[in-house]
Amino acid sequence: MASPVESSVLLPLLLLCLFLHRGPLVASVISAGPNRPNCHPGEMSSLLELRDSFILASVSDNPLDYPKTRSWKIDGNKSHTDCCLWDGVECDRQGHVTVLDLSNSLLYGSMNSTSSLFRLTHLERLSLAYNNFNYSRIPSGFSLLERLTHLNLSGSSFAGRVPLDIILLTRLVSLDLSENLDADLAGLLVLDNHGLGRLLRNLTNLEELNLGYVGISSSVPIALANLSSLRRLSLNNCGFYGAFPQPVFLLPNLLYLNMIENENLSGQLPEFNKSSPLKSFLMGVTDFSGKIPVSIGNLTSLNQLDLSAGSFSGSIPSSLGQLGKLNYLDIGENDFGSLPLSSLSWIWKMTMLSKLYLGKMNLQGGISPSIGNLTGLVELSLAFNQLTGTVPPQISNLTRLELLSFRVNNLSGPILPCLMNMTDLAILSLASNRFSGEIPPSISQLQNLQFIGLKRNVFTGSVELDEFIQLKSLHILLLSFNQLSVRANITTPVRNAPQLDILGLSSCNLGEFPGFLRHQENLDWIDLSDNKIYGDVPEWIWNLSSHRLEYMNLSHNFLTGQESDLPLLPHLNLLTLDLSHNKFKRPIPAPPKSILFYLISENELEGEILSHFCELGDLVLLDLSFNNMSGAIPGCLGNASRHLAILNLQSNGFHGTIPEFLANRNELLMIDLSHNQLGGKLPRSLARCNKLVFIDLGGNRIDDTFPYWLGSLPELHVLILHSNKFHGKIDHPLSEPVFQKLQIIDLSDNGFSGTLPEEYFRSWTAMRTINSSRNQFAYLQLPLVPGKYLAYTSYGDYDYTMTVIYKGLKQYYPKIPVVLVMIDFSSNLFQGTIPDLVGELKGLQGLNFSNNFLTGSIPSSLGNLTVLESLDLSNNNLTGMIPQSLADITTLSIFSVSYNDLKGPIPRGKQFDTFPINSYEGNPGLCGENMPKQCGYTGGSQPRQLPTSHKGNDNSRSITDDIPWIVVAMGYTGGLVVGVVLGDLFASRRRAWFEPTVRRRTKPARRGGYAVRPRQVPLRG
Incomplete structure (x- = not known):
């Protein structure tokens, strides 16, 4: 038997443990007592009425969920007749209910101000957290509970405006309205601009305030700094902007501060005192800037520090190494500049760290063997850096690791066998490095693996899917873009195979559909593109995970059809279907109405566009290009989707x-109808598509005048109308300026007449400056739809592509550089002179006025085009001399003035010493070195004769003859990464989805001109 001393110690400890546990026994222990009466009948009645106003959710995957109200009933059992003994209920000595904890109680239903809850006027503590109140508003009735000191409504699907009646609860010490989210993890609650200030002025006793994900969208009130009792402050994801009041950092009792993901919240860190009690300091994903102060080392109680994704600069203070209690550190994604990893050697001495994130820090050099000192690490990310070398074997000391991410670096070497010591490893992300060798079969021994990301490396050899199917916890497997040969022969019994959520086996030399997929029911995302899968698609693939699948990519294979006729795909939630670059001939199943992105380009499909496409109200992208389809474009297609x-x-x-x-509600960004047989006039409704960036209607039979009415489109960068039946003068714009963002315009091979349009040249603002990205790999890209849509495409931003006649050659651009500025008015009926204004378009890289009837001299102002690379003025009636100013254009690599009436000496020096003779042929008055006519020739031997070439001869050719040249030296850039796991999935390769071509139709030679015959250029993402 315990002694009285022991009992006096053990009993309070037991009560404290039970209270902290907050289990069903709390009420019976705290409320029990020989002198306490039963709870008041009226309050029992109110509780029973509250119970009956909700239903209980029958399914939950949260082990903390427990239906507390199920025990609330009246019968002969003492614990039932006394509501003070019910689960979640506590009473005072008079039998009044003072504590009601219904958190995680599986409650479902709406709540309003008439709820019986508000008759429990003695309540001091109330928690309704983590239930589902079905997007109902927070009732104003809470203001009736005047004795409340603790109110927790977090995570319970409340929506709408927060009632300001809450400010009447002046006794509140703790208020939690956080994490009321919708299915897309967006906040549901809103607090108006002045509401937070009023709340802070009235609730002066607050010690804990959590408004995470409440939409506030204002500056942070200075009144926060007056809450001297505040211990915990969490205002994450609230939409705050402006400067954060520095005195809040120095509140004397503040232990926990969370302001993460307020992207427009700015400020600088203060000088920290040694007396600060801060334990958790979370400021990630804000716009804080300046240096991290050395005095941060004074926060000796700190155990969590997140300064990630801000604008911090300067050096990283080594005083961070003095934070000996720190177990969570994230300082990644700031502006510290290039850093050798060795400069952060103090990190390897922080042996208490359990989570370390140093992603996107531009870290360079190798990983130190001292990393093996951090034996307590559970999560380690060095992703998105420039680390080189091999992974040191000392990493085997990190046996507690559950997350390891080295993705997007330059690390090399094999996967170390020592990684197999990490038996707790759940997430292994090594994507986008240079790891090589074979993937060890022993990976199947890591039975806790849930995520394997090994894509975009140099792994070789054969891989049996069996090695991964043995991992019963596996949910995500990404092996794409290596040099692997993945074999799909599965010997593991299918019933033992894990149910995958995500499978990426692109470019894995697969020759067949993996049979184990037949029994996968939970797949959200599957990519089997760029393989060698032949023949028909089996019917079970079309039915794969029909209730869950959102993304399917079977592109770049050799698929020809389907085993059975299936008119409509059964998937209820499919968002992306990519079947492009196959050999489908017969119609395939129509996409479901949920589809957002549908691609079946580069096949052999015949027939018309199904009327079903007019029923796809959420369609964002439709790509049927490069097929053999025919018929009219359904009139309803332009009006079907509000998101197209x-x-x-x-x-x-x-x-x-x-x-x-x-x-x-028009969302059109790009329209490409080129190389069809479309006629008639352009629809004037295009002028109302204010978001259009790219228009390609070339290679059709459109019979219209110049669409000056498109000039009001504020975002238009590319306008391609070549090879149609456009005609007439280019009318004056109704107002100026017009086409201000235009960078590429191609009107070639039409019947435009009149003079060159000076008014338009004057308006083209984007062509008048030299792009500052000239020395960078930047491209015109289509940020299609932000947020959730981007995740389901897996491609990141979309890239415009085109094939153009540039520098006299047919060139394919898988990405269009942002610096590319071109004007092509060739092969029309333009007359008059070349305006001096053209020389003000200093961003021009390509200018083609050839095959017109232009007269007068070449303006010397063209010498101002200092980045011009290609100039073609051939086949006109130009006179005078070639301006000497053109010799100053050092970037000029292609130049032709052939078949004009130019005279005088050809400029000498720089680029002009490199141009071939046929750049000048057909101008008998020109003279110069290596020309038939020498300048100053007076007699003597005859000048050297060139091969005969006559104007008007159909066999004559100039520098713009059809010489195929495909430009493919375009790099890829990374996509948006959100999180280690989601990033590894969704930041996949970008594809060149938009494959517009600019091909000139064959045209009879005119005035010694030439005909350019289009050649099909094989285009691949």
Whole structure:
């Protein structure tokens, strides 16, 4: 038997443990007592009425969920007749209910101000956290509970405005309204601009305030600094902006501060005192800037520090190494500049660390063997840096690791066998490095693995899927883009195979569909593209995870059809289907109405566009390009989807007219109908598509005048109308300026007449300056749809592509550089002179006025085009001399003035010493070195004769003859990464989805001109 002393110690400890546990026994222990009466009948009645106002959710995957109200009933049992003994209920000595804890109680239903809850007026502590109140508003009735000191409504699907009646609860010590989120993890609650200030002025006793994910969208009130009792402050994801009041950092009792993901919240860190009690300091994903002060080392109680994704600069103070209690550190994604990892050697001495994130810090050099000192690490990320060398074997000391991410570095060597010591490893992310060798079969021994990301490395050899299917916890497997040969022969019994969520086996030399997929029911995302899968698609693939699948990519294979006719895909939630670059001939199943992105380009499909596509109200991208389809484009297609951003029907046989496009809510960013047989006039509704960036209607039979009415489109960068039946003068714009962002315009091979349009040259603002990105690999890209849509595409931003006649050659651009500025008015009926204004378009890289009837001299102002690379003025009636100023254009590599009436000496020096003779042929008055006519020739031997070439001869050729040259030296850039796991999935390779081509149709030679015959250029993402 315990002694009285022991009992006096043990009993309080037991009560404290039970209270902290907050289990069902708390009420019976705290409320029990020989002198306490039963709870008041009225309060029992109110509790029973509260119970009956909700239903209990029957399914939960949260082990903390427990239906507390199920025990609330009246029968002969003492614990039932006394509501003070019910689960979650506590009473005072008079039998009044003072504590009601219904957190995680599986409650479902709406709540309003008439709820019986508000009759429990003696309540001091109330928690309704983590239930589902079905997006109902927070009732104003809470203001009736005047004795409340603790109110917790977090994570319970409350929505709407927070009632300001809460400010009447002046006794509140703790208020938690956080994490009321929708299915997309967006906040549901809103607190108006002045509401937070009023709340802070009234609730002066607050010690804990948690408004995470409440939409506030204001500056942070200075009144926060007056809450001297505040211990915990969490205002994450609230939409704060402006400067954060520095005195808040120095509140004397503040232990926990969380302001993460307020991206527009700015400020600088203060000088910290040694007396600060801060234990958790979370300021990640804000716009704080300046240096991290050395005095941060004074926060000796700190155990969590997050300064990630801000604008901090300067050096990282080594005083961080003095924070001996720190177990969580994230300082990644700031502006510290290039750093050798060795400069952070103090990190390897922080042996209490359990989570270390140093991603996107531009770290260089190798990983120190001292990393093995951090034996307590559970999560380690050095992702998105420039680390080189091999992973040191000392990493084997980190046996507690559950997350290891080295993705997007330059690390090399094999996967170390020592990684197999990490038996707790759940997430292994090594994507986008130079790891090589074989993937060891022993990886199947890491039975806790849930995520394996090994894509984009140099792994070789054969891999049996069996090695991964033995991992029963596996949910995500990404092996794409290595040099692997993945074999799908599965010997593990299918019933033992894990249910995957994500499978990426692109470019893995697969020759068949893996049979184990037949029994996968939980797949959200599957990529089997760029393999060698032949023949028909089995019916079970079309039915794969039909209730969950959101993304399917079977592109770049050799698929020809389907085993059975299935008119409509059964998937209820499919968002992306990519079947492009196959050999489908017969119609494939129509996509479900949920589809956002549908790609079946570069196949052999015939027939018309199904009327079903007019029923896809959420469609964002439709790409049917490079097929053998025909018929008219359905008139409803332009009006079907309120989200349609990309319409790519190029290189088919569509005829008829272009349909009108929805005037209201129009989201069109790109339209490519080139290389069809479309006629008629352009639909004037295009002028209302204010977001259009790219228009390619080349290679059709459109019979119209110049669409000056498109000049008001504020975002238009590319306008391609070549090879149609456009005609007439280019009318004056109704107002100036017009086409201000235009960078590429191609009107070639039409019947435009009149003079060159000076008014337009004057308006083209984007062409008048030299792009500052000239020395960078930057491209015109399509940030299609932000947020959730981007995740389901897996491609990141979309890249515009095109094939153009540039520098006299047909060039394919898988990405269009942002610096590319081109004007092509060739092969029309333009007359008059070349305006001096053209020389003000200093961003021009390509200028082609060839095959017109231009007269007068070449303006010397063209010498101001200092980045010009290609200039073609051939086949006109130009006179005078070639301006000497052109010799100063050091970037000029292609130049032609052939077949004009130019005279005088050819400029000498720099680029002009490199141009071939045929750049000048057909101008008998020109003279110069290596020319038939020498300048100053007076007699003597005859000048050297060139091969005969006559104007008007159909066999004559100039520098712009059809010489195929495909430009493919375009790099890829990374996509948006959100988190280690999601980033590894969704920041996959970008594809060149938009494959517009600019091909000139064969045209009879005119005035010694030439005909350019289009050649099909094989285009691949």
